[in-house]
Amino acid sequence: DIVMTQSPDSLAVSLGERATINCKSSQSVLYSSNNKNYLAWYQQKPGQPPKLLIYWASTRESGVPDRFSGSGSGTDFTLTISSLQAEDVAVYYCQQYYTTLFTFGPGTKVDVK
Amino acid sequence: QVQLQQSGPGLVKPSQTLSLTCTVAGGSINTGGSYWSWVRQHPGKGLEWIGYIYYSGSTSYNPSLKSRLTISVDTSKNQFSLRLSSVTAADTAVYYCARVLYYYDSSAYLFDFWGQGTLVTVSS
Numbered sequence: 001d002i003v004m005t006q007s008p009d010s011l012a013v014s015l016g017e018r019a020t021i022n023c024k025s026s027q028s029v030l031y032s033s034n035n036k037n038y039l040a041w042y043q044q045k046p047g048q049p050p051k052l053l054i055y056w057a058s059t060r061e062s063g064v065p066d067r068f069s070g071s072g073s074g075t076d077f078t079l080t081i082s083s084l085q086a087e088d089v090a091v092y093y094c095q096q097y098y099t100t101l102f103t104f105g106p107g108t109k110v111d112v113k
Numbered sequence: 114q115v116q117l118q119q120s121g122p123g124l125v126k127p128s129q130t131l132s133l134t135c136t137v138a139g140g141s142i143n144t145g146g147s148y149w150s151w152v153r154q155h156p157g158k159g160l161e162w163i164g165y166i167y168y169s170g171s172t173s174y175n176p177s178l179k180s181r182l183t184i185s186v187d188t189s190k191n192q193f194s195l196r197l198s199s200v201t202a203a204d205t206a207v208y209y210c211a212r213v214l215y216y217y218d219s220s221a222y223l224f225d226f227w228g229q230g231t232l233v234t235v236s237s
Contacts, residue, residue, distance in 0.1 A: 034219055042160075042224070049209050049227035050160065061225075093160060097222045100173055104160040 002026050002096050004105035012113040019081040021108045023094035028074045031098065038098035041070055041079045044107075045090045053092075054079065086112060115140040117210050117228035125204075125235050131197040135210030135228055142191045143168045148213040148222065149193040151184065153206040154230075161206075165213055166193055200235045207232050 003026040013019040029038045037057035042050035052061045054070040057077055067082045081088055089112060094105040121133035135149070142149065150165035164174035166184045174182050183196040197204060210228040215221070 031219075036219060036221075038221060040223060049211075049230055050224070051227075052223060052225050055221070055223050095160075095224075100222065101175065102162040102222065102224075104162070106159045 001101055002103050004094055004103050006105040006108050010109040012111045013084045014113045016083050019084050019110050021079040021092050023077040023105050025075045025096055029096045029098035030074050037073055039077050040095045042093045043090045115212055115226045119210055119228040119231045123232055125200055126237050127201055127235055131200050131233055133195045133208055134192050137191045143188055146215045150211045150213045151195045152209045152211055155206045202235050205235045
């Protein structure tokens with residue numbers, strides 16, 4: 001299994017400030033034949049299902065605000081919220097789809113300071 | 114827009130079988146490139162993929178649950194279902210159904226639509 005880890009477990013950021021979440025996979029999720037990273041990010045607000053934010057490590061899903069961005073390659077990835085809004089309070093998960101034994105990170109909780 | 118509507122009991126006794134159904138609205142379960150999946154979330158914890166099914170009946174299961182798991186599809190009702198046998202307290206979780214969109218050109222799978230979730234408690 002590919003094990004996904006995330007850091008920090010939680011963070012509190014002032015409104016309008018940057019939030020950065022890290023994700024690491026136990027093996028590379030970069031597929032050499034197409035140079036794509038099989039890594040997605042999801043946002044889960046309390047009482048709601050997860051929502052797909054980013055795939056291919058850096059491609060925003062339709063309708064996702066551009067303050068959300070993803071970066072990284074291989075085994076190390078980052079989700080950045082450039083200017084935190086109140087509605088961004090949520091838990092964020094990374095997920096690999098490099099193998100069909102899909103695995104998620106443990107989540108990072110983002111709150112307003 | 115695809116909507117997934119979950120149904121099933123929220124309380125199951127230990128050693129019995131957990132059964133949930135997900136009805137697909139706003140689209141056909143027969144859509145090529147769409148896989149239909151179950152994911153669970155233990156209280157206060159992260160997400161665990163359970164398995165998926167294609168409309169043809171082809172399945173893929175998480176090995177950690179495979180021996181107790183059956184996912185089935187009923188195309189006439191636009192539904193797919195989860196059955197997990199011999200449940201224990203460790204199976205207490207919120208269970209989500211989700212559509213997994215498959216990209217043929219890159220063999221990628223994305224969880225793009227989710228049901229609202231069903232809290233299933235295993236208790237006598």
